[in-house]
Amino acid sequence: MALDDVDFTVKEGEIHALVGENGAGKSTLMKVLSGVYPYGTYSGDIVINGNVVKLGSIKDGEKASVVVIYQELSLIKYMNVCENIFLGNEIVERGLINWDESFIRANKALKDVNLNINPSTLTINLGVGTQQLVEIAKALTKEARLLVLDEPTSSLTETEIENLFQILRQLKAKGMTCIFISHKLKEVFEIADRVTVLCDGRTRGTFEASELTEGKLISLMVGRELTQRFPTASHTAGETALEISNWTVINPEVPDKKALDDIHFFSRQGEILGIAGLMGAGRTELFLSILGAWGRKVSGEVKLFGKPVNTRSPSTVIGEGIAYLTEDRKAKGLVLIDNVRDNMALASLSKRLNNGLIDQDEELREVEKTIEDLSIKTPTVEQLVKNLSGGNQQKTVLGKWLMTEPKVLILDEPTRGIDVGAKYEIYTIMHRLVERGISIIMISSELPEILGMSDRIVVIREGKVAGELLRDEATQEKIIAYATGGM
Numbered sequence: 142m143a144l145d146d147v148d149f150t151v152k153e154g155e156i157h158a159l160v161g162e163n164g165a166g167k168s169t170l171m172k173v174l175s176g177v178y179p180y181g182t183y184s185g186d187i188v189i190n191g192n193v194v195k196l197g198s199i200k201d202g203e204k205a206s207v208v209v210i211y212q213e214l215s216l217i218k219y220m221n222v223c224e225n226i227f228l229g230n231e232i233v234e235r236g237l238i239n240w241d242e243s244f245i246r247a248n249k250a251l252k253d254v255n256l257n258i259n260p261s262t263l264t265i266n267l268g269v270g271t272q273q274l275v276e277i278a279k280a281l282t283k284e285a286r287l288l289v290l291d292e293p294t295s296s297l298t299e300t301e302i303e304n305l306f307q308i309l310r311q312l313k314a315k316g317m318t319c320i321f322i323s324h325k326l327k328e329v330f331e332i333a334d335r336v337t338v339l340c341d342g343r344t345r346g347t348f349e350a351s352e353l354t355e356g357k358l359i360s361l362m363v364g365r366e367l368t369q370r371f372p373t374a375s376h377t378a379g380e381t382a383l384e385i386s387n388w389t390v391i392n393p394e395v396p397d398k399k400a401l402d403d404i405h406f407f408s409r410q411g412e413i414l415g416i417a418g419l420m421g422a423g424r425t426e427l428f429l430s431i432l433g434a435w436g437r438k439v440s441g442e443v444k445l446f447g448k449p450v451n452t453r454s455p456s457t458v459i460g461e462g463i464a465y466l467t468e469d470r471k472a473k474g475l476v477l478i479d480n481v482r483d484n485m486a487l488a489s490l491s492k493r494l495n496n497g498l499i500d501q502d503e504e505l506r507e508v509e510k511t512i513e514d515l516s517i518k519t520p521t522v523e524q525l526v527k528n529l530s531g532g533n534q535q536k537t538v539l540g541k542w543l544m545t546e547p548k549v550l551i552l553d554e555p556t557r558g559i560d561v562g563a564k565y566e567i568y569t570i571m572h573r574l575v576e577r578g579i580s581i582i583m584i585s586s587e588l589p590e591i592l593g594m595s596d597r598i599v600v601i602r603e604g605k606v607a608g609e610l611l612r613d614e615a616t617q618e619k620i621i622a623y624a625t626g627g628m
Contacts (some may be wrong), residue, residue, distance in 0.1 A: 161339035176202030185289030223260035371593035379410035382580035388441035415595030463549035532563025
């Protein structure tokens, strides 16, 4: 049962945070509230402004002034802003769309969220933060009174988050009610008036945000006391595993502009190397280029345990023993409509080929062993990956790469979009892998994560190595100073 006797009350004109581990029931509750799960598929009542409503569809939810903005934005990239704002809700007169009126109303909605852009702008030309605000403008044109935001900051920069929070406070001042779903507890305390906690499909309680501490909130979410955010471990670094020298890459979208300029760094066996830097600094592009998956006019040298690596194609690099876990598991890490078994076996099929055929018995044994090793919660190996919680999806991607038997494992934002309990599990797995001699490189935008998990930290700024810090000397201030050019 996804939800069990849940009571959830939101006051008019407040920002109400909904928190809980992956699988706690947050998404299910929002789908009930918005009409995605229609009346009859659940028991209990939805009461809006004192009236019991029976929602049969998303349209019914919108008529009840409830609009959900999901983590995966629903805008059509090759439509313009105005078309997106009124998609499915067109202003029609005598069977034709009134574009003049549409542009006037779109322009007003954009100004209400402090966006000074032309409604005829193609959506593909907008940044993620701007697209997020276009989604809110779209909700305003539907006269939403209850706005639900599901992990709205997962892909935003600090500046964009600040701007989003300013807009939410302005909407609140005008009487808008917001439900804010996030795993980022710092943001919950910054923006929320009250907090409701779900755990295993049940309500753990609703609290004034000012009365909670981060530790108390975490214990409510996971149903147990979590005394520390990061597991303690002592690593003994061994020989150099991956070495990058004179690495220079031209941006494929901007001819003759260096995206990466004369990069030098190394990782060692049995350590976690943290890669820090601001968004857009070139961290992800660096490792995609090493895998042969990004960039033009690539020059420099990659060595694995002293031997040069051919980086012309990802399959060649993976075959050498370098694996990369993407920052976007849903779009690039998993085949969501396929099952756990096929997803986990996908990157290592060649290891089980026998006379051109896949040894399915061996494959099943390896998948089941990996599921057990990583404690992946799935009823069977045939379960569709899209039905797993975020934490178990992430462990499935990790399992896929571990089945390639990597010597170097690159983890790009390994805990993005997963709850604190699942994060702790991922961290524990990382320490176990390091103990087995795997060299782990972790890219992260979360400074506490970088500081809590890294043995060494390399900071990237504008496509260059800005500095390196040992664990004992690293602080948030030093990392930020390197990342912004202050040192």
